[in-house]
Amino acid sequence: MNIIEIENKHGAGTYAKQPLVIVRGQGASLFDADGVEYLDCSSGHGVANLGHANLKVAEAIYKQASTLITLFETFPNDKRAELMKKITSLVNGLDKVFLCNSGTESVEAAFKFARISTGRKNIVAAMRAFHGRTYGSLSATFNKKYREGFEPLVPGFSHVAYNNIEALDKAVNKETAAVILEVVQGEGGVYPANAEYIRAARRICDERGALLIVDEIQTGFGRTGKLFAIQHFGVTPDLLTCAKSLAGGVPMGAVLIGKNVKNLTPGVHGSTFGGNPLSCAAGVAALTVMEEEDLPGQAAAKGEYLMEKLKKIESPDIREVRGLGLMVGIEMKQKVVPYIKALQEKKIIALNAGMTVIRLLPPLVITYEQIDHLVDVLAEVLSIDSIAD
Numbered sequence: 001m002n003i004i005e006i007e008n009k010h011g012a013g014t015y016a017k018q019p020l021v022i023v024r025g026q027g028a029s030l031f032d033a034d035g036v037e038y039l040d041c042s043s044g045h046g047v048a049n050l051g052h053a054n055l056k057v058a059e060a061i062y063k064q065a066s067t068l069i070t071l072f073e074t075f076p077n078d079k080r081a082e083l084m085k086k087i088t089s090l091v092n093g094l095d096k097v098f099l100c101n102s103g104t105e106s107v108e109a110a111f112k113f114a115r116i117s118t119g120r121k122n123i124v125a126a127m128r129a130f131h132g133r134t135y136g137s138l139s140a141t142f143n144k145k146y147r148e149g150f151e152p153l154v155p156g157f158s159h160v161a162y163n164n165i166e167a168l169d170k171a172v173n174k175e176t177a178a179v180i181l182e183v184v185q186g187e188g189g190v191y192p193a194n195a196e197y198i199r200a201a202r203r204i205c206d207e208r209g210a211l212l213i214v215d216e217i218q219t220g221f222g223r224t225g226k227l228f229a230i231q232h233f234g235v236t237p238d239l240l241t242c243a244k245s246l247a248g249g250v251p252m253g254a255v256l257i258g259k260n261v262k263n264l265t266p267g268v269h270g271s272t273f274g275g276n277p278l279s280c281a282a283g284v285a286a287l288t289v290m291e292e293e294d295l296p297g298q299a300a301a302k303g304e305y306l307m308e309k310l311k312k313i314e315s316p317d318i319r320e321v322r323g324l325g326l327m328v329g330i331e332m333k334q335k336v337v338p339y340i341k342a343l344q345e346k347k348i349i350a351l352n353a354g355m356t357v358i359r360l361l362p363p364l365v366i367t368y369e370q371i372d373h374l375v376d377v378l379a380e381v382l383s384i385d386s387i388a389d
């Protein structure tokens, strides 16, 4: 049996598998078993911000793996302390951190912290939101596609229109534990928040004693042109969830915690793998690379360059090009799966976001030549008018 057949036979069946085996990566490139190069514009949904096979991260992993891989958080550790110090220096006012292993776990932790902190039950989320696939985060996720068949979900969750201050104002009251928002909705179709909306969310939460959670799992670590997308707006949330590119590709999640969050005492939450020295070492290395190579600055400059070029593509099928930094959506007038397939045939790996949006999340180290190539191929593919089914 070949690799694809084995995965199809033994995988749980929960993924729509591509007919393409990837065995290696370098920078913004991925390679198949025959050495054919693909330009990765997905970064594993925003994980590989540093590019693939970053040497500094690889060295840190090797070094830590041969020193100490695992240690429960009850025992302090040099690498964990280093990571904690570094990650809590990134956002003014978020001085504490809970470490876990994935995005959804960081969202679950944030919800537990919001409830234990406020003594309230309700969470207000946004329509089109994606926060993960375990029960708490799934309850905050909006799209039926993820929710249907899994009810009953967690009680206390409601959804309001995104970027609509009035709707949020109506929904948040004295029983609201927290509001959770993405700063740019990712899975929902690459919709950036308005500055006024994010500022109003902060004000509304403050007025009613609710906590503001921002989910930066996809927008974090340079993706949008700032280290965190919320920093475009000068707003500090009470809880900030992150994961994806935090540890350069090694599984790791974190919740950054502000001073309004109370009652976090021993036993309130925990994680066997959370804060393990291996992930922490990878995290320290990844954050150091982000800083040294100014990846947020690179994303800002390259994102602007890419968007400008994309806006010049003349195709009657493009409805809108939008995004922030290197988180870019091309909304089409028809379904995008055929475009994604055509791109892949031309050795470009892109994502969809919903039915009609092509989503580009390249590694932030993508070169300008690679961006030019991407735009050339997109221009070609997007002007094929027989492509839609």
Ligand SMILES: *Cc1c(COP(=O)(O)O)cnc(C)c1O
Residues within 6 Å of the ligand: 045, 102, 103, 104, 105, 107, 130, 131, 132, 133, 182, 186, 187, 215, 216, 217, 218, 219, 243, 244
């Ligand atoms: C990917 C993602 C999650 C879930 O992260 P997992 O690591 O897959 O659990 C949650 N929120 C947002 C905004 C995401 O992009």
